[in-house]
Structures are given as C-alpha cells and as structure tokens.
Amino acid sequence: MNNQISDAPLTLRDVAAAAGVSLATADRVVNGRPGVSAKTALKVHEAVQRLGFRPLAAAAELARSRSWRFAVVLPGGGNRFMMDIADNIRAQADWFRARRIAVEIVETDVFDADILAAELATLPGRFDAVALVALDHPRIRAAIDDLVEGGMAVVTLVSDAPSSRRMHYVGIDNIAAGRTAGSLVGRFLGPPRAGEQGGAVGIVTGSGSLRDHAERRFGFGQVLAEEYPHLIRLPPVEGRDDPERNRDLVRRMLADRPDLVAIYNTGEGSVGIGEALAEAGLARKILCVGHELTPATRRMLLDGTFAALVAQDPGHEARSMARVLHALVTGQEIVTAQEHIRVQVILRDNLP
Incomplete structure (x- = not known):
C-alpha cells in the first residue's frame, strides 16, 4: 500500500x-x-x-481577476425589443473585455418550456453565469434551480421566475406597467356617452406563461375593474409576439366584436395589429396601447395607429444585467438603486 x-x-x-x-x-x-x-x-x-x-x-x-463566461438566453424569431437588448449587450464589448468576460447570446424559443429547459441544460461546464428571459413554468424553475445548485450565477431578464432560486431579476415592475396601460386606455377613452355602453377592450398577449405578460394583464385588469367598470375586458388571446399571428387574432376580434373600442398589446408583434386595423379601415379609430419603443411602434405612434407605449430602456437593462452578473460572480455588492429599471410612458409628443 x-x-x-x-x-x-x-x-x-x-x-x-x-x-x-x-x-x-x-x-x-x-x-x-x-x-x-x-x-x-x-x-x-x-x-x-x-x-x-x-x-x-x-x-x-x-478570483476577481480570473476570466468569466456569461450566457444571455433571449427569444429568437425577430423580437425587435429583444434584438435591441442584444445590440446593447454587444455595444458593451469593451466593458466586458476589461473585466475578462466572454459573453455569448443564445437565442431559443422561450415560449416552449421543453425547448428552453433543454437549452438551459446545456449551459453547465460552459458558462459561469447566465441571464435568461424566463418562462414561469415548473420545468424552467427546476432548470434554474439545477444551474444554481451547480454553482452558476443566474439572473432573470425582462420576465421573472420568482419562485426559482434565481439570484436577481433585471426588469421593470410589470404589474405597474400593466396598471399604467389600463389608466391610459381608460383616460383616453373617457366616460361613455349618455345612453351608450362603454365598449369592449381586446387584449393581445404573447404567452400566458411569461410572467411579464401575465403581470401586465393582471395590472391592466385591476385598473379597468376598479376605475373603468363600464369597459368590457375580453379574454386574452395569445399571439406569441408574432406579427402574423397577432394580425389574424385581431381580424377575428374585429369580426366577433363590433363594439371593440380599444386593444392592449402586452408584448411584441404590434405591426400585425396595425395591419389588421388598416385592412378594416379602423386604424386611428380603435384606441391601441402597447409596449416598447421600436422602429415599428415609433412609426405607429407617429401615424396615430397607437396612442401610447409603456416602455423600458433596453440599454439600461443590458448594462444592469452585465453589472449584476459581474457582481454575483465576484462577490461584490449589487447597487439596488442603480439597477432599478423605470416604467416609461411614450406618446407621439415626447418621442425620444
């Protein structure tokens, strides 16, 4: 021996x-x-x-001077707001390089729990930390917990999974964002005229399982129920942030509800909504409120198809995500006030 x-x-x-x-x-x-x-x-x-x-x-x-590998898991499929986040991450190349951080942007289908969970399962051993747009689903919560158990720093980005063991959430207060949208719809429409009903409000959403969309719908519904009970909230329809799906959904909505007075879009794909309204000759006649300032929503604000946007700054989110992940892997303090992402209201009159 x-x-x-x-x-x-x-x-x-x-x-x-x-x-x-x-x-x-x-x-x-x-x-x-x-x-x-x-x-x-x-x-x-x-x-x-x-x-x-x-x-x-x-x-x-x-440990602070070692090199690090970060993954950022974003939805694929041409979501313009997510593309803006990706562009802002790439714009930080010098910041990452100075801290010996290599970053890989991973695009996948975040609407499908099986696909997203399978993608997350490939990360251990390749990365030290990950930021992901999370689906609030048991499989995704379990996948996040497995990553944390294996020693990875995990933060959620834009959409949260708060019952998981993720270490931080980078994004806006989505209930407040939904309440803001509800207030905008109610105030723009105003009280019904004498002898008239309030009309129907359609809700187009990306997914029932994305927490940011769910929280926006919740906040929106709270305000309409509390302050504008004369408005009829229609059941949400899911378009997965896809313009073509949203166009078809709004076409059916217009056919089924001649009393439609407003549409609230909780996510992307607003172009499809505008196309359906234009086809029906109802652009600028039906009130539309949506989220995020993109080239497409900017045009629709300018031409009046959309009355207002409830937005968040993709540059702030990208920078905050980078700072938070770096703080987590190096044991530094997260400056909460610095990482607070504000809810913004954008009208045609205050376009940046």
Whole structure:
C-alpha cells in the first residue's frame, strides 16, 4: 500500500474533489458568494476543515481577476425589443473585455418550456453565469434551480421566475406597467356617452406563461375593474409576439366584436395589429396601447395607429444585467438603486 503523502500544497481543486462538488461551487463557498444550497455549502466547509485547507489572503482578489463566461438566453424569431437588448449587450464589448468576460447570446424559443429547459441544460461546464428571459413554468424553475445548485450565477431578464432560486431579476415592475396601460386606455377613452355602453377592450398577449405578460394583464385588469367598470375586458388571446399571428387574432376580434373600442398589446408583434386595423379601415379609430419603443411602434405612434407605449430602456437593462452578473460572480455588492429599471410612458409628443 502506498502511504506517501504529497508535499504539493492543497488547492481549491482538492477541496472540490473531497466535497464532491464542482470547482466553481467550491470557489463560491470558500469566497462567501451566494448561490449554493446550505447542504452543499456544508459539504465544502467540512472538506476545508478535514483537509486543513487555508486559502491565501489574496485568493478572493485572484478570483476577481480570473476570466468569466456569461450566457444571455433571449427569444429568437425577430423580437425587435429583444434584438435591441442584444445590440446593447454587444455595444458593451469593451466593458466586458476589461473585466475578462466572454459573453455569448443564445437565442431559443422561450415560449416552449421543453425547448428552453433543454437549452438551459446545456449551459453547465460552459458558462459561469447566465441571464435568461424566463418562462414561469415548473420545468424552467427546476432548470434554474439545477444551474444554481451547480454553482452558476443566474439572473432573470425582462420576465421573472420568482419562485426559482434565481439570484436577481433585471426588469421593470410589470404589474405597474400593466396598471399604467389600463389608466391610459381608460383616460383616453373617457366616460361613455349618455345612453351608450362603454365598449369592449381586446387584449393581445404573447404567452400566458411569461410572467411579464401575465403581470401586465393582471395590472391592466385591476385598473379597468376598479376605475373603468363600464369597459368590457375580453379574454386574452395569445399571439406569441408574432406579427402574423397577432394580425389574424385581431381580424377575428374585429369580426366577433363590433363594439371593440380599444386593444392592449402586452408584448411584441404590434405591426400585425396595425395591419389588421388598416385592412378594416379602423386604424386611428380603435384606441391601441402597447409596449416598447421600436422602429415599428415609433412609426405607429407617429401615424396615430397607437396612442401610447409603456416602455423600458433596453440599454439600461443590458448594462444592469452585465453589472449584476459581474457582481454575483465576484462577490461584490449589487447597487439596488442603480439597477432599478423605470416604467416609461411614450406618446407621439415626447418621442425620444
């Protein structure tokens, strides 16, 4: 039997092997960073004690100077707002390079839980941290929890999964955004004329499982029920942020509801709504309120097809996501006030 004990100094890799965890997880525990379960952290601490491992005082600083790999999981399919976020991420190339961060933008179908979960399962071992547009679905919550358990820093972007173990959410208060849209619709329409009903309000949404869309619908419904009960809220129709689907949905809505007075779009694909209204000769006659300032929605604000947009700054979101992920992997403090994303109301009169 070979009883020789190596004279080589203990390393964090030895601790990871003794605890049966990844090197990234051991690094996170030893340097006091969040994102590791209590059970796993205990295994690492026990291995540290058992091996007599004493990290150098400079280890934390060394961790900060290492290189990192970030993934950003965004929906594919030509969503203009998400493309703006991607463009703003690319615009930070110098910022990432100065911090030794390599970033990969991964496009997938975030509306499909199976596809999104399969994509997330490919990330461990390739990346140290991930930001994702999350579907609020059991499979996605479980996939996020698995990533965190494996030592990855995980933040949600634009759409949250708050019951998962994600470490931070980067985005607006979507209930407040929906309430803002409800107030705009109610105030633009005003009270019904004497002897008339209030009319029907159609709701076009991307998905019932995307939390940002669900929270917007909730806030919108709250305001209409509380303050504008004369307006009839129609059941939401799902277009997956696709202009062609939205166009077909609004065509059917117009055929079924001659009393339609307004349309609220909780997500992308507003072009299709405008096309359906133009075909019917109802552009600028039916009130439209939507989200996000893109080249298409800018044109529709200018020509009056849309009365208002409830928006968020994609540049702020991209920069905030980068700062938050960097803070999480290096153990730095997240400056909450700096990362607060504001809800904006954009009219034709205040177009930036």
